[in-house]
Amino acid sequence: MSYNNRLKYVRENKSLKQAEVAEMLDIKQQQYSEYERGFRQMPINYLVRFCQKLDVSADYILGLDGGTTAVANAG
Numbered sequence: 001m002s003y004n005n006r007l008k009y010v011r012e013n014k015s016l017k018q019a020e021v022a023e024m025l026d027i028k029q030q031q032y033s034e035y036e037r038g039f040r041q042m043p044i045n046y047l048v049r050f051c052q053k054l055d056v057s058a059d060y061i062l063g064l065d066g067g068t069t070a071v072a073n074a075g
Contacts, residue, residue, distance in 0.1 A: 003062060004037060006063070007036050007042070010054055010061070018033050
């Protein structure tokens, strides 16, 4: 699953609307929508706040929740 799809998955799993997440991040809904659709990358300060507010790890959002171990063990 891609980074932007993980943002959407977490939001939907928490039964939140884009506008609600945007408000948590103090940004406009349209801007957050662009992150979810992959048109823009979310700045790190918003990513940190997203993870804190929605109780999810940044490793999960970035796809690092297991991929690093698999690469390390392959060598």
